[in-house]
Amino acid sequence: MTVIIPVAPWHGWLVVSLIMLGCLLGFTPLTFLPAAMVTLPVLIGLFMYEYKYHKKAKARKEAHYDAIFAASETLLSTSKYQLGYHLQMREPAKSDVICFSCQQRISQDAAHCYCCGVKQAVLDVPKASAAEDEATLVGATKNEIATLTKSVTIADLEQALMLEYSGDYQTDYMHKNVLGRDEKGHIFHRAILGKVIDKDQRSNTLQTQQAITTTETTRVYRGGHHVNTYEEKTTEIHRQRNTSLKGEIMLETSDGSPYMFYAGEDLLGSVDVGDWLFYAYSQVDTTRYNSYYREYAYNISKDRCYSTNTVTNFGMLYGYNMMVLLGLVAAGVTWYLDSEDFYPLLNTMLPESLIIKLQNYPDIVQHLDMLPMALYGLICVVSMVLACIYSMRNAAKLRKSVSKLTLMITQFKNNYASVLEQIKKLT
16 A cells, blocks of 8 residues: 655755855855855755655654554454454354244253243153153153253254245146147246345446537628638537346255346345345246246345236247238239139139129129238138137136146235244244
């Protein structure tokens, strides 16, 4: 670290030398040059003296600043463990247990509770001898176990809580399409109640700059004649910065294995390590599609709910290009062919009795050139009807697939107060 030490300006040698030069010129018969020659050694001597004096003063101040800096570094690097704060309050551990009497968090090795003094360990039951009454021994053992209950660890309580509100399952799914092949695959649903153990976030910053130059022209006239022209240019710079967050969040799950998922900006910006999070998602995996949906996300530690997107919105637009191409072909055929061009086709495809009846409708015969567009319109109507039917069937399958996950989310919402109370007890 570079420290700039303020040093007083060196003016003493100059002031004394000027006074001496003035005295020699005023009170002695010396001229300027001899007086200056006499004053020069004094000036150099005073300058060297002041230089050494200020150099030593600067060294003392630098040593003082270095000592302050070293002391500050030592204070900033001192941890609470070096200060002994860990001796004042015991650090919580995964192996801690809950006292079954006062419900306070204590060490697993504690024989008695620190708060209420109740004994925590289960009494060792001695082996019964042959002379002892078996019924008496069993009764005494039951009484001892009833009075002394073995406590479970915090890790066990956390795992039991996570397991109660976590689950996953998979269902088969077939998405019906009108103008394309059906999509076969499966949908994976999962609900997780876990604790955030790690968060990796990255920020992407995009900065744009736009310069706008404005020119103002002023013309000067005198006596109706143009004299001069002045131009004044003004440049304005507009800067815009867009920042986005991307990253992953890792949760501790009920089986002990971590689960990492890509989170949005809302989760990354508010979730911290140690927060309890209830997260439910659905993932559709078919032949050509792999879609991820956040069904529910709630930060229990911060009491915050996040935006969701359900799997029932899954869908695909297939066959649009084909319908557009058919429309263009139908329009081109209608424009290129006349009504007479369709007579051979109708004579081949329709029976003679129907052709005779068709001649009774001259308006239809005269507009046979519109037959391709009529067929295209019929195809569109049939496709729309089938699309509505298939869409309702697909939506029903998706709702049935996600129904079990919805029940898990509803269970968490109904028992939220109980979950929050248990988490506060565990933290």
